[in-house]
């Protein structure tokens with residue numbers, strides 16, 4: 032603790048008192064919130080006024096008092112503007128601006144909007160008007176944080192939540208975290224891992240949760256918890272947790288009462304049920320709908336919500352990619368209004384590239400939300416610079432054709448087609464106790480861009496990147512442009528050096544860092560083994576999901592079924608996801624599949640090296656600390672890219688029996704040597 036306070040003190044001291052020299056030390060803890068504090072003279076010349084004394088409105092006033100370098104601002108609540116939800120309008124000219132909102136939190140969002148504009152250099156001399164209504168009502172972060180402070184798939188240190196110190200002692204980071212979220216519009220957080228410890232619902236932990244909820248409330252953030260379906264048996268002492276038994280329902284009702292007494296605006300539960308060993312209603316022969324509805328009924332009197340995950344698959348002979356659809360579609364229409372089905376962006380598991388989950392084009396009578404993974408479980412942890420906004424956009428903009436063309440995933444989930452109730456979107460957080468919050472400084476951009484897209488999914492990945500770079504690093508176009516370029520290329524680069532052309536899940540077992548296409552653990556689940564997904568043999572490679580194979584294509588609406596089924600029309604980026612094709616298959620550019628794979632891996636490596644070189648050239652624009660840290664990680668990324676390329680090509684070559692094209696860099700490693708690499712990385716479960 033002492034060290035943390037000391038550090039914060041040092042940062043303030045550094046920023047306020049020591050020019051240039053010590054500015055070289057920047058641990059990234061300020062994120063994108065680097066507004067310049069206005070001088071007392073400027074502050075004295077203008078008024079920031081609000082008629083509302085609501086805590087969120089007062090925070091807005093305080094932020095503007097501290098950082099708004101312009102003239103007068105008036106904050107106004109307008110009760111007639113219910114349709115604005117938590118949005119806002121900013122109007123005015125250089126002398127006077129007005130932020131109007133329906134809810135107090137809208138005023139705070141409006142304040143951050145203004146500060147963002149100021150930060151990126153917008154002039155306010157001309158009269159201007161901005162109106163923003165968020166596209167999703169609930170903009171959710173899912174923390175996969177355990178009560179022992181390990182974080183499942185977390186790569187930024189331990190959990191931010193100091194459970195042992197709560198409720199008595201409060202880390203200053205809680206409020207910093209809430210402020211960062213509010214500045215990008217995130218308004219919902221699920222505090223604990225979906226592989227949930229029942230203890231989170233014990234009275235002891237609820238007292239701790241209450242403290243966080245109280246701290247987050249002024250920032251407009253509602254708290255949810257992941258609930259373990261067996262809680263009634265495990266912490267309630269009941270014989271079982273059968274959702275249709277009275278005692279079980281009573282237990283949940285009593286628990287809900289206890290929670291809402293402590294936290295009147297508690298959001299609800301997120302549930303991972305009957306998935307990867309978690310308990311659920313099926314343990315008692317009940318359906319997902321019966322399980323979800325029981326909890327929904329319990330929370331209904333308090334306006335609570337249930338986010339029920341569709342991430343289910345069993346070790347059967349059925350293609351894993353088909354299972355969630357097969358299980359959930361028959362239940363469509365059976366869920367209560369306060370249940371939202373939470374579906375991962377793709378049908379397998381947060382791979383570098385997946386086609387969108389077919390459930391998005393199929394569920395029409397229930398509410399559904401997308402779950403993205405912001406933490407980079409499958410994208411190089413916090414070692415690789417991978418800007419994820421292009422991945423998020425790819426899913427959100429994908430056309431499901433559910434109601435004719437342009438029925439995008441975004442529209443299927445944002446309330447455009449299914450009006451009643453709240454719309455939502457979730458991202459699995461990449462935040463931890465590291466000084467810079469996210470491990471890699473550039474991973475902050477993934478938290479940021481997720482929030483910005485949750486607020487407005489029509490924003491472009493490029494615009495968000497630009498905004499983030501300017502706020503976080505430097506506004507100089509000679510810096511912004513090349514960095515933006517790197518960011519925008521980075522996701523495709525990672526796809527290329529990890530698993531191009533629709534390859535998926537050929538990661539090292541369990542921890543998912545690095546390649547292991549040869550992976551095969553005796554007696555382990557087939558659907559956790561790389562061979563299950565790549566199906567490489569001398570005849571070819573890829574997963575046949577057409578009618579001659581698992582027929583997963585049938586889960587998509589026309590014309591997608593047709594497009595994906597036909598090898599000639601299937602996007603080549605998804606070729607090996609949907610098809611098993613011969614090594615000699617001719618790609619659209621005339622290359623054989625084998626050659627094309629080689630070129631793709633090689634392109635990924637070149638890009639990773641280019642990122643290094645580009646960063647090195649920008650040294651003058653960045654403080655030493657962040658420059659060196661990013662430089663170090665880019666070197667790891669380049670190294671890993673070569674590792675991936677060599678491992679996958681050398682392994683597949685044993686089937687393809689073809690030479691690696693002469694015009695690319697030959698492998699640096701031997702296959703046998705690569706097979707021996709065993710990383711001692713722990714997967715916290």
Ligand code: BDP
Pocket residue numbers: 183184225226303307342380381408
């Ligand atoms: C997978 C992770 C696992 C999670 C699971 C989930 O490997 O740690 O528990 O997803 O989403 O991506 O429930």
